[in-house]
């Protein structure tokens with residue numbers, strides 16, 4: 001449009017071509033630490049003191065000096081160094097300089113070191129953190145007991161190994177690690193390798209773990225406490241589930257899954273799992289999610305432990321998926337590690353794709369690829385699904401999959417939905433373009449070539465290119481090195497000739513620089529035997545071979561990471577074809593239609609027309625896409641008079657689906673039916689469907705005297721609706737149940753119910769819970785956004801957070817600390833909040849919060865504008881969009 005825009009576009013296309021990435025090379029890998037000295041082997045001894053929450057430690061590091069040096073620079077943070085020795089000789093305190101700002105320690109050498117082998121020995125101390133950074137503590141109580149206990153765990157990714165022991169804490173400084181730990185007599189401890197020696201010493205026992213293979217520092221792990229294990233040996237590998245005493249029995253599902261997944265990957269990667277054991281460790285409460293430490297994966301216990309009598313189908317599925325993801329990292333991430341954090345997507349995009357592929361293979365009825373397209377619980381935005389990634393990627397605040405990372409904060413903020421889900425989505429598109437076998441052969445080559453080493457994205461493209469004979473590097477560059485993704489516009493003339501045009505797809509980003517992609521396009525023609533694929537390398541292309549009277553569906557089964565916008569002629573044919581279309585294709589049409597509405601490329605009526613013409617009512621992924629869209633609309637017009645007519649309409653669409661399923665689970669019904677029932681109760685309840693609300697009340701009353709009367713799948717949505725309309729007495733009842741519960745899954749249901757209360761007095765009380773010790777710290781801190789989202793009291797939540805920011809942030813982990821305050825603004829749609837956030841950021845937030853602030857500003861602008869459009873469009877419905885009967 002303006003010259004400036006064109007120049008920017010040319011420049012960025014140019015940049016993508018010239019800056020094509022180089023294969024891994026240690027010397028030119030980014031990072032702060034000088035590369036003259038590399039560690040070979042660490043021997044680390046840690047002695048935790050669980051009374052004072054501190055630890056003392058010592059280590060000896062064998063170094064390889066590659067070029068003459070006068071000083072050693074390595075990472076250390078919140079660690080005190082008591083003494084140091086170089087090649088066995090003590091050095092004076094003045095020679096040791098800790099720099100908290102750069103998170104390094106510099107040790108001056110008494111004289112220049114010549115290239116060769118040297119050693120550094122350090123004695124140090126540090127603290128056991130409350131949140132999941134470095135060595136941390138996870139407090140808990142045993143079932144039915146009031147005695148407070150504590151388990152120790154570690155969380156080092158991205159840059160927190162330096163909080164437990166000084167080290168070369170960048171992923172390309174691989175080394176072997178040998179850990180020794182002193183723990184109380186009645187404790188059990190786990191690390192990456194099995195225990196090789198154990199001896200009694202004063203005050204406990206000393207455990208000596210085996211030496212690891214060469215690996216990145218962030219993959220170390222140490223967990224200890226009153227633990228128990230269950231185990232199973234398979235193919236020479238000892239699989240264990242480790243949990244606090246009394247809970248390992250709930251690990252059988254995880255144990256069996258782990259065995260199945262490792263066997264599958266041994267074959268897929270063509271290289272066997274390289275360690276003698278694999279522990280799946282359940283940490284009570286703990287940090288945000290799961291961590292792929294080599295040989296000792298840590299999980300929130302609710303993400304690992306499955307109780308057949310009380311866990312929901314959703315939990316079971318989530319457990320399998322997270323194990324499949326973390327175990328994929330044992331090869332892709334641990335055995336072969338990205339060189340630097342700018343390639344984090346290599347780890348995360350790949351593990352997400354591999355995990356989904358494995359989950360889909362062994363659980364075909366879960367419709368994994370479709371589930372991934374929409375969040376399962378529309379009111380919770382569960383996980384970070386592909387649709388959410390495409391939504392972020394369409395905004396002005398997006399970034400390329402590969403992005404420069406200079407600081408620790410940038411490394412931590414790289415863990416977002418673009419990295420995970422756009423990465424996964426691109427890999428899926430590439431696999432379908434190269435073919436399943438060629439793709440797998442490429443992966444086998446990649447692992448064999450680079451095991452026990454590091455890589456860049458270029459190394460992966462080379463291996464895939466070699467195996468497939470296709471120009472992978474050339475196709476991939478636009479997708480990984482530039483932001484955003486395309487929309488393909490389809491225009492048909494009366495003779496049937498189809499013209500395709502690509503352009504950048506954006507939402508709320510009017511002056512976006514135009515970009516171009518090489519799109520691995522797929523389409524199917526109604527009645528034709530098999531789909532067609534085609535690489536769309538130019539801005540426009542024409543298809544001449546399609547009969548004029550046949551529907552053409554692009555992006556077969558939604559496997560591609562692009563949107564499609566059909567003209568009226570093409571759309572008419574597609575809508576007529578719906579009854580014969582596969583569910584994945586129909587879900588893809590729904591997702592695209594909804595995205596076009598968000599992008600102001602189509603009116604809401606365009607999307608609703610499609611919804612109304614769907615031939616079935618109980619396909620889970622279709623209904624979930626609809627519920628997600630309806631939840632967003634309902635949320636935006638919550639204070640508008642139009643909400644009533646919208647609610648009536650939305651109920652008329654969703655209620656028939658629920659009526660077909662009924663309240664009670666049927667014998668032998670599919671997992672999908674159970675999940676859909678539970679989602680529909682949540683969605684209809686939010687729409688204030690009176691029958692559903694009354695049904696929940698009756699079931700809650702029965703549940704209070706007979707827990708087994710309510711299926712585990714229904715507990716979450718029923719309790720949340722009860723919480724939503726709770727009076728003080730009911731709220732107190734829910735609170736008491738939550739406090740007393742020993743199961744994290746059950747606790748989560750109760751506390752989510754507490755955050756949903758519409759009564760502002762009760763919302764205030766829910767907020768206060770964030771400051772107590774009722775919940776594990778990282779759960780507690782999310783009570784506040786929970787209230788903003790569930791109760792509709794976003795303003796109350798923000799006022800509360802502002803007043804208590806310090807204690808709240810003390811509970812947040814490294815990944816969420818910078819985005820915590822800005823994320824609370826994403827629930828607002830009043831543009832006046834933008835200035836408020838910017839003013840707050842100026843005085844209260846670090847520079848590292850700039851990106852989350854920009855994202856929040858963009859979200860508020862989008863919501864304000866979208867709300868205005870929806871208001872006008874819904875108000876004009878009048879008689880023409882009466883509820884369906």
Ligand SMILES: [Zn+2]
Nearest residue numbers: 325329348351
């Ligand atoms: Zn991961």
